Amino acid sequence: MKEPLQNINEQISQPFKENPSILHQFPTVAAGIDSLLRFDLLPRLRNDVQVRYEGSIDKQGFNADWDWWLYKEGREWVIFDVDGPGCIYNLVQHRYPDSEEPTFFFYFDGETEPRFQIRHSEFGQKAPFTAPLADQYMGPNDNGRGPIRVVRSFVPMPFARSCRITTDIRLKGAAKGDGGWGHVMYHTYADAQGVETFTGTENWSELLHQWNDVGNDPKPQTESETVSLAQLHLPAGQAIMLLEQTGSGNIVSIKARWHDDPAMDIPRSLLHDIWIVAHWDDHQQPDVECPLGAFFGNELGYNRIGILSHGQREDGQWYQYFPMPYWNGAHIRLHNRGTEDVDFAQWEIRYTTANKHLYPQHDTGYFRTSAYYPLQARHGQDSIIGQISGRGHLVAGQVTAFARTVGIISCEGDVRVYIDGNATPQVESDGSESWVNYGWGFPTPPEMNPATAYDGLPDNPWSMVRLCSGDCYPFRQQLIFGIESGEYNNQYLRHSGILFYYGQDGEGMTLTDELDVGNPASESIHEYHTAGSRGYYALESSYEGDADDVLITDKGHETEGWSQFVVSISPDNAGVRLRRRSDQITGRQRAIVYVDDQQVKERSWYVADRNPYKRWLEDEFEIPVTYTADKEQLTIRLEYVQEGETRVWNEFYYWIYSLK
Known part of the structure; x- marks a missing residue:
């Protein structure tokens, strides 16, 4: 538990207490395109928002995750049916290319005729489901099991009253030629204020530009100052301060370069032994405490991977673009927890005091990490990668897995997220790889798209990272993120990982x-x-x-x-x-x-x-x-x-x- 929020900035908070309508003078996060495009607003708490899942989970708790339908209506099979305002943020479906091809129909706000339809093979090509917002992944032949085509979409599809998704064929079966694996991740809202139902004709150009520019800062440019440290030497067992600031501000970006030659192999010990530790507003406990590999999105370091929020560029530079606001001060240091000295070619931190209006303190979360989950096995139970208390929303997760032998398929474990003490998971996945929008295991590393990526060796070990920007996971009391070991916790797997979130200590x-x-x-x-x-x-x-x-x-x-x-x-x-x-x-x-x-x-x-x-x-x-x-x-x-x-x-x- 972090220290309680202290020293509330009266210049920001007092006007809200006296006049709640002043909230409308500040930018907020609406459903749809802006929720993804306004990356700078990720710290704002999501009031009246809940995350939900619908998909092809085996109802008996085993690994038969291949049947996906709710009921049949007329000639169509309904796979998603929600009443009330909300927004779809992620859709995934696995299908054999030589099987009968489904068409997906989208009905909004009680419509009797579909407003939009798309064939399985059209993802990534048919507007607005174009790359990289929507795309396809073709899994390998895999000794005759494959190939299999996985289609994914992060196109936001808001609805003011209701939404149904149907298909013209039943998504079922694990046999070659069948396959119904899939899911929808979506938000629900307490009311429809500010929600404009999806039409398919929205202006997607700016969002597509952002998603085509992975490696560069996705936030709007703002005035900032830069602290740069070149040829940094970090002795074993010691720490060094990277940034020490007083007053209010916001960390815009953190970048690092281990070596000037991007072709140099990064020592794996460096990814595990060097930790970045950050305290905001004089909190006694660290808000961020994370190994370098996980902080930059890759615990294994076999290959370069990068997503919108964090990763490694082709020139070898690591980047971290999550906004990190603070109100009384910021302290960021590096700690060498290994036994050997380490040298870095460069560290760079950009911070700003120019956008205070974006982050009213009472309604903004601190950027935080869950306690790092060190590599370990739990027998017959989910590995609990992170357990968070307070109020906030999850924005990214990193999970790594090792099986006993090389090449074993170790991806079958479902991700399960429990929110606010609810005994039913609010988020699940039909296998680990489905959570990051791939399929058929992790056989072809490295893979990446702007929101998800994985590295490793074919199938084992693997490390996956997922950005939850539009489909963040809000919580008001608690969030528990777990993952199975194998089909139904029947494998010996060692997991490690960490969660990134924005949070406050008080319950919501x-x-x-x-x-x-x-x-x-x-x-x-x-x-x-x-x-x-x-x-x-x-x-x-x-x-x-x-x-x-x-x-x-x-x-x-x-x-x-x-x-x-x-x-x-x-x-x-x-x-x-x-x-x-x-x-x-x-x-x-x-x-x-x-x-x-x-x-x-x-x-x-x-x-x-x-x-x-x-x-x-x-x-x-x-x-x-x-x-x-x-x-x-x-x-x-x-x-x-x-x-x-x-x-x-x-x-x-x-x-x-x-x-x-």
Whole structure:
């Protein structure tokens, strides 16, 4: 835990306390193109934003990740279905080129005709899904298993009311000629303010220029000063100060060069033994504490790789472009934790005091790293690469893996991210390589695109890095990032890694009430009653994810009418989050939500997916502050709406969080 925020800059924070409308005078991050283009706004906290995943995870918890559909409607197979405002930021799908080719259809805001469609082979070519925002990767033949084509897109696709993605064929099967692996990463918003639904005709030129310029600073140019250290000598076991500043400012970039000859092989010990350590605003604990290799995006160092935010240029220069604001001072030093002296050709740090208005302190996160996860194996459990507390959003991750022998396929482990104590992963991946938008393992290093890259030897070892700029992972209390070892934690793998994030120490929400459905005392306290009841039932099952072997028994209720209850909240809330434990044996559960007899018009409570094996699900509903401001309690009514296979709305437990 970092030191508490201190010495708030009254010149910035006081006007906000007196006049909240002044927020509109400051630039913010909207859904869509600007969320990627305005790299300088990454430190701004994402209020009222949540990250979500939909994809082809094996519902039984093993490695059969190849089937991807939710339900069939007419002649099309639905693979994504979300109600309420949001934005798609990442789409990936794996397919054998000689198999039947799917066409993807995109429906927005309740449309009955698709607004946009694209064939699998058109990714990277059909506007606006053009390279490098969208592209293709062709995996190798791999002794007859391949080749396989992986299409990926980082084209932001916002929607004000709803979105569905369908295909004209079913994405299924692992046999040669089939293949349905894939996922969608997206954000949901509490309301649609500032959201303009995707048309496909937006002006993409500036964003394409930015993404075609990897290695150069993606942020707008600003006045800055430069601290440059040439021929830096760093003795073993010692540290040297790179930058020491007082007052407010922002680190624009950090660059380094180990040797003037870019063809020189970088000693791997240098990537592990030299650490960069940064303290912002006199915090006692480091905000950044990271080995050099991970700080510049490559722990292994076999080959040069680079993405928009950090990496190594062709001329050998390392670069780090994440903005790093501070308000009272900055201290950055290098520490040699090895046993040999190290010499660097050059270090350069650029900083500025010219853009203070971008970063109001109460609404901006410090650039931080999670505690470095040293190379180790965990048996039968996910490797927990990072665990973060407080409030903020994840913007990048680095994961490295070693198997026992060279050449073994070690990519099958799923990435799983748990946010704010939710027992259901909010982000998953059908294999490690899918998280970085490749496929069929890590057989062809080095590979890179502006948002993701990997290095290593074919399949083992490997090191992957992913930038989450548009699709950052917001959290209000906690974020846990884990990865499986093999298909279902059945391999011996040693993982290492680190997370980059923007954060503050204080939590962004507080648990203010709980309703245990099926418990008479709890129901009585919360004035729980219902119409159209189908009765109570007990369920023993597990959640998806790392703890899918842990059985939990609970008693709940189901209704084909409505349920109603009263909950307590904080009167100074900035909105309310409802979390429900439910039985996801059937998909397409939907309810209309009323708060004090007023319908929440931004969305219905809707979950399109299902899992008849790992049946417990914790799903959430965000109530905007317009329905909750200055109230100490709410009367919640949930009216069931029949969709598809569902016949009831079920509920076992509710957690009520007041947002700050």
